[in-house]
Amino acid sequence: MGAAAGGLAGRGHRGCPGPRPGQPHANRARRVGGQPERAPAGGAGRLRRDVGLPQGGVRASGPEPGGDRPARPASGEAGGDPRNLPGWDSPRSQGFRRPPAAPRRPRNRRRDGARRGSGDARRRRPERVIPQRAQSARSLLFQPFPIGQGGLVLPNRIWLPAMVTWRGTEDGFVTPSVREIYLRYALGGAGMIVLEATGIRDVASGPLLRLSHERFVPGLKALRQEMRAVSASIVVPQIIDFLKIATRKPTRVFMEDAVRRGALAESVLDVSDAEFEAGLERYVQGPRLRHDFLYGYRQTIEDLSREEIRQIPGWFASAARRAKQAGFEGVELHFAHAYTMASFLSVTNGRTDDYGGSFPNRMRLPLEVIRAVREEAGTEFLVGCRYLGSEDIRGEDGQIRGNTLADAQAIGVELARAGLDFLSISRGGKFEDAKQPPIGEAMYPYTGHSGHTCIPRGKNDPFGVNAHLAAGIRQALRAAGFATPVVASGKIVTFDQAEGLLRAGQADLVGMARALLADPDLPLKWQAQADAKARACVFCPFCEQEDQRHRVVTCTLWPKDPADHRRRLTPAAWRPDAPWDPHEAFDATADDL
Structure with a gap:
């Protein structure tokens, strides 16, 4: 990864060795003759202290050399500027001001010497326009937002989507670490907090939270009470069903296991591992068994019996009832990504009975789940779902397949007709184009093309990359007469970007x-x-x-434990009156980036 960011290695704050804040920093530009030093022309390495700077060196701010900055995206475009939208006065006339200039690092360069961030304006981090305190109350983003049929009101329109934390016990119970991270989110002020994907089947699932039995209710109830004591945020768990998956096995282990199950002839054990791998087409009959050898076993919806399918609505309904007992205001049904419900909704659903094929058949199980949850939890209990605005599965031929925005619009209208209280839009994250895992690991659905669209992680991914999906679904809902709130997500990072999505009518929540x-x-x-x-x-x-x-999910920008300089510590709650350490605003090391 890029080595341009510098890091904690040379910092002396929070007990770390190295210079203290205010001392010269190894990765910060040093002035020579009134100008900052240039980075070496060959790439993004650490600045050399012994290199002088010619006249006309790199500017610390202002337009790019050779011309003005690229034009900003048009209003209404994902990542666009809300100041260009109808009804939005200029920031200056509304009392908006730009933030005070923070200490700047020298511009990073790629290995080819080009400036990072050049190119399409949508790929540049949107400029920040910060409302003054009197004006933030008038922004749509900080307006209270009524949601559901039970009189709930979000304190603002900022929505924290579910993120797995890997902090639970191995059997799915809440731990002090789980409480720590969610209390930290509650203190931050988001209007809605969606708890991580919480399992509905009473089966082993590692350190992921579960609502599959009454024994999990006390821990979750205590968590909700602690969050309510410090925050007005609405909190709902995301409840999920997922199918079986196994790690990729070594060749000999796979052969022995397949012989034991009768999937391979016993004579195959006389073949060497190398010969078996080279002659896979000859020794392994059928694409399914070959896939299991190459990627590890993964159960699919086509494997489910009708009896198994009939149990799924009851599992969702029971989990919703337990969430209500634990004090949560509602649930988010996980109908997205690589998991059971999204697979039923997908055009790739290969079932040949009345749960696959046609659009009504693919909608059958999701609608059965919604009805079961409503009957169990009541109409005033908040029930929404997260589903895909586009699947973006790249086939071996390079063609993109799976559900498109048009499919998602039709699905959204039916979900709204079924009475869901909100629709949270995601994208991709499918097993079908995931990369082959190493031996001993299971498939991870975010490694292929669809996974990249789900978690845009490159500098070339536009900001607000998935906003058009939420906008298209919202438009279809309004045309069908439904006012169901739509949540947009995907690389949304600044106030003016979030406010712009709301003012452009692309989403109701961010x-x-x-x-x-x-x-x-x-x-x-x-x-x-x-x-x-x-x-x-x-x-x-x-x-x-x-x-x-x-592993426990943390952020590279969080402070490191001074005891070992490796483990990431959840950052302390921010205090407006606390002195600001400028180093603290960017805590990534070169290796992290």
Whole structure:
């Protein structure tokens, strides 16, 4: 990854060795003759102290050399500027002001010497326009928002989507670490907090939370009470059904297991591992068994019996009832990504009975789930879902397949007709185009093309990359006569970008996952004119890699434990009156980026 960001290695704050804040920093530009030093022309390495700077060196701010900055995106475009929208006065006339200039690092360069961030204006981090305190109350983003049929009101329109934390016990119970992270989110001020994907089947699932039995209710109830004591945020768990999956086995282990199950002839054990791998087409009959060898076993919806399918609505309904007992205001049904319900909704659904094929058949199980949850939890209990605006599965031929926006619009109308209280829009994250895992690991659905669209993690991914999906679905709902709120998400990072989505009518609520993971206090800082003190997500793969490795998910911008300089510590709650350490606003190391 890029080595331009510098890091904690040379910092002396929070007990770390190295220079203290205010001393010269190894990665900060040093003035020579009134100008900052240039980075070496060959790439993004550490600045050399012994290199002089010719006249006309790199500018610390202002237009790019050779011309003005690229034009900003048009209003209404994902990542666009709300100041260009109808009804939006100029920031200056409304009392908006730009944030105070923060200490700047020299511009990073790629290995080819080109400036990072050049190119399409949508790929540049949107400029920040911060409302003064009197004006933030008039922004749509900080307006209270009524939701559901039970009189609930979100304190603002900022939505924290579900993110797996890997902090539970191995059997799915709440731990002190789970309480720590969700209390931290609650203190940050988001209007809605969606608890991580919580299992509905009473089966082993590792350190993921579960609502599959009454024994899980006390821990979740205590968590909700603690969050309510410090925050007015509405909190709902995301409830999920997922099918069986196994790790990819070594060749000999796979052969022995297949012989034991009768899937391979016993004579295959006389073949060497290398010969078996080279002659896979000859020894392994059928694409399914070959797939299991190459990727590891994965149960699909085509494997489910009708009896198994009939149990799923009851599992969702029971989990919703337990969530209500635990004090949560509602649930979010997980109909997205690589899991059971999304697979039924997909045009790739290969079932040949009345749960697959035609659109009404593919909608059958999701609608049965919604009806069962409503009957169990009541109409005043908040029930919404997260589903895909587009699947973006790339086939071996390079063609994109799976549900498109048009499919998602039709699905959204039926979900709204069924009485859901909100629709949260995601994208991709499918097993069908995931990369082959190493031996000993299971498939991870965010490694292929669809996974990249789900978690945009490159500098070339536009900001607000998925906003058009939410906008298209919202438009279809309104045309069909439904006012169901729609949540947009996907690389939304600044106040003016979030406000612009709302004013353009692209969404009703703004989901920010990694932005709030990087800095849970972002809503408070925006309201207090302290955006310059925010930790801005750099969209590196750090948190995603931790998830893939089934390790506690943290952020590369969080402070490190001074005891070992490795473990990431959940950042302390922000205090407006606390002195600001400028180093703290960007805590990534070169290796992290």
